[in-house]
Amino acid sequence: MFASARIRGTYGSHVTAKLALKTGRALTSNRDEVVLGHSPSESARLLADAVSTGVRECGGTVVRLGETAGPTVANGVRRLGGDVGVAVVAVDGRPERTSLKLFDGDGSPLSWKQQSEIVRRVNRSTADIASWEELGSERRWEDATAHHVDRLCKNRPTFSDTRVVVAVGEHETPVTVEALGRLGCEVNRLAGTGDDALPQGRISPDDDVCATLRRAVATSDADFGVAHDVDAERLVVVDERGELIEGNSLVALLARRAVRDAGRNACVAIPQGASRRIDDVVADAGGQISKPEAEQSSWPRPEGSANVVFGGDPNGVHQWPEESPCPDAALSAINLARLVDDGAALSEQLTDVPAYPFYCKSFGVDSLASEMIRVAADAKERFESVSTDGCVLGETGDAWFVVRPDRTEPALQVTAEGTSRRSAKQLFERVTSLVGDEQPAVTT
Structure with a gap:
């Protein structure tokens, strides 16, 4: 149930309001202010209410962001100077995909050491309940999404002529759409596409997923299409022909650009088990590969390697250490748009990536x-x-x-x-x- 930087399981059996309440209590032992957001579903809202109750009954302060994705919560923690962040993710109709994502004060996912301490507190039979005159408080911050978009767009040049089709789940104000539009992209947001269209594991061109997105791109003049899960962490990309880009090849494209922008000896972090095609592409660009042990820290947070400029997992999770403390699908979409705006069509750029079976x-x-x-x-x-x-x-x-x-x-x-x-x-x-x-x- 306790995975890297998150508590996850099936809603109603593993992840319940009781567990969320105990998590809120556990977070307040040494952390006074908790920044809290949740996905649009009713079950996510209920669990977020329980987390807030647990924090406040132990004397902590809760800053509610409302319906926001994980990267927005991470950005909010850092912006507000909070002690910890919690993003409650629950998808209606998919109870097994419920999780409470935990962020440190700098917006990065909690390390295994930090999370182990939280688990120990959750499993305690007692909690330090505050007296009635010392109960905590709750307030709302309405500008979380706007601030996240501002940060993504700050000091970036606009795009000249890039057209994107975007399917981003059910968030009322999707960060990806707002950021791409502000930077000059012509954005077509697809309606009625929940994140159940995303593949559940690694991304393969043969997967029958994101069919609506693929058709929309193939029948338009769009340069590419993107979709991400309800938590705005995992990104799926479709090229200008409507073809799904396999996860390893996407990492290779983004890694090559990151290394070239940073200069020689830049390092790219990938997990063990990623395709060797990524190693080859990064080496040709003059970079190096790091393969941190994901089980020892919240990957990708490559430790002991100051030159890491990009971290990519073939399952669609990417991280840009110099720009964000946590994986952010909107940031990856922006970097992909820059790649397309400056160069050839995606299908042409993919021809330079080795195709190992x-x-x-x-x-x-x-x-x-x-x-x-x-x-x-x-x-x-x-x-x-x-x-x-x-x-x-x-x-x-x-x-x-x-x-x-x-x-x-x-x-x-x-x-x-x-x-x-x-x-x-x-x-x-x-x-x-x-x-x-x-x-x-x-x-x-």
């Missing part, structure tokens, strides 16, 4: 730690070249694989890649046989 699959497990130990031992018996530093990595001539714990779910993620489709698929099938008995569906 790539397969991936996630397997749900009961215990991540014990399963990783078992898989590591089995892999060493079956493959000659295997390392186990935070994950299981191996190579077999012209193909290579990674098995690692998922960042947010109790699951193991298996990826395999190679110089040929045959070698990559054969290795993928060998490795997945170590993890699960059932033959997985192959994602290319």
Whole structure:
């Protein structure tokens, strides 16, 4: 239930108003002011009310932002000088996608160490309830979204002739639409497209997702289309032909631009299991690759590497350390628009990205730690070249694989890649046989 920088689970069974109340109490032990926002659903509003109640009954102050996405909450914490931020995310009709995202005072996701302390307090049987004369207060800040847009657009040149189709869920005032429009893009916002159109895992061109967005782009003169989840963290991109851009290729495009803008020796952070095509593109641009252990910190927060200019996960989460303390889909959309405005069409820019055959699959497990130990031992018996530093990595001539714990779910993620489709698929099938008995569906 407790994942990196968030509390998540199924609404009504795992994530309840009681748990939200206890979380509010836990956040107030050493943090006096909590900045709180929530997604548009009624269940999110209810959970946010419970968090606020918990904070105030322990003497803390709550600043309510209303219906806002996670990056807006993170921006608000930093802007207001709050002690902690909470973004309550719940999607009506998708109870399993409920979470309470936690941000530090600088707007960055809480580290595992910080979150462990919160978990310890949540699990306590008692709380430091304030007396009636010491109860906390609640106030509203109505300018959170406007300030977030201002910050995204500050000191940026406008676009000359860029057309974008945007599907951003059900937020009444979407930051992505507002920011792109202010910067000079011609924006067509699609109505009636909830975030259930987004893929639930890594993004593949063969995925039957975002169909409305893809049709809208293909039948218009738009330069590209974007969609993001209700929390405005994960971004999906469609090129000018209406074709979905695979997640690794998108990271490669954004990483190359970030390295070129920053100069040589700039560093890009990617997770273990990302495609080697990203390594190749970054190296050709004169940059370096860092692969921090996601399980030890709130990735992407690459530690000990001052030159990191971009962090990208193939599942659509991107971070720009110099511009935002947390992943922000609106910021990625802006940087993508700049890429298109300054250069060739996206489909043309993708031709320079190597196309290694790539397969991936996630397997749900009961215990991540014990399963990783078992898989590591089995892999060493079956493959000659295997390392186990935070994950299981191996190579077999012209193909290579990674098995690692998922960042947010109790699951193991298996990826395999190679110089040929045959070698990559054969290795993928060998490795997945170590993890699960059932033959997985192959994602290319």
